[in-house]
Amino acid sequence: MVGREKYFKQSRYILIETEIMNGPNSMYKIKPVIKLAEEIELPKCMYRMKIIQNSYCNARVENVSKVSQSTNVLEQVKKFLKAPLPEVAALESRQEAILEQLAELKKQMSALRAELKLPHPSNATRAATVPTSSNITHIQVPIDIVINANPQWPPYSLLALSKLSCLSLNTHMHSTVVDLPQHTAQFYLSPSDEKARPITIRLIWKNVPDTELIVSPGRRITVRGEVNILRYLSRLGPARFNYELSGDPALASGMDCILDLCYSLVRNKTQKDRQADVRVLNSYLQKTQFLMGDDGITLPDIAAWSALKQIGYTTAKELTVNLNKWFQRCNDMFALVS
Known part of the structure; x- marks a missing residue:
């Protein structure tokens, strides 16, 4: 321990003597290996930074010029927006060319119309869209409708409407049906005045699960169900069967309830229902x-x-007294035998 204390004291004395000789801030200087010239020529291909000392001096000048620079930038942006782009100019020229072609076609159509002595389209449209009181009830547009029906469930309602002179009925047989039942024979008795009726029904016997009316053959849009087809036909046929024109919501709702009841009556699977x-x-x-x-x-x-x-509920055995009288009354109106 005594030897170690002597060693530390000696090293401390040496450090104090060196500090007194060299001073507290003096460092050991090394001689330069290579002497450089005072002025160094920098290459011009590099990015030259601004002198940091001059930035503070130029700060005030930059602050003063900011307002003028901002206004100049706004004016440049306005000029850029006002200047038309080449794409926009090409589109405008193309549009003008198309308008000129349309104007030329309009002139040619007017010349052809004058040569053929045809009325002006505006007058023809006005005459077609504003009917007079004398021709409202006489103009009827013929309608041709295709309905697919299963021969096991024949839509007798179409037969009734044909007997009431509401539509003409033409029947055909699809390749999916081999033979027709006997009860479908009365559908082939076409009325004598079918040309005078505005609606023509082409009834096709086909093996389908439900009666369907083809609205748009291209898109395969159909109206399914006999009662729904009757609703569709009521809007096209005579006004006396269009219950939606009655103006009585309670009456229309009651008719809809009976129509839905008729649909469930045919689709019921049990005798109790x-x-x-x-x-x-x-x-x-x-x-x-x-x-x-x-x-x-x-x-x-x-x-x-x-x-x-x-x-098959057509006799007095299956029906009540009131229903049996009503059923016979309907047969007399439709000129059919139950």
């Missing part, structure tokens, strides 16, 4: 001759009559 629907139909005939009153036959009567014929 069919008898329940028949009892509902019978409730509409407590004091009236037809389902919707004594004013005459309506669309629900046609749908219910067709549904009862499809399920």
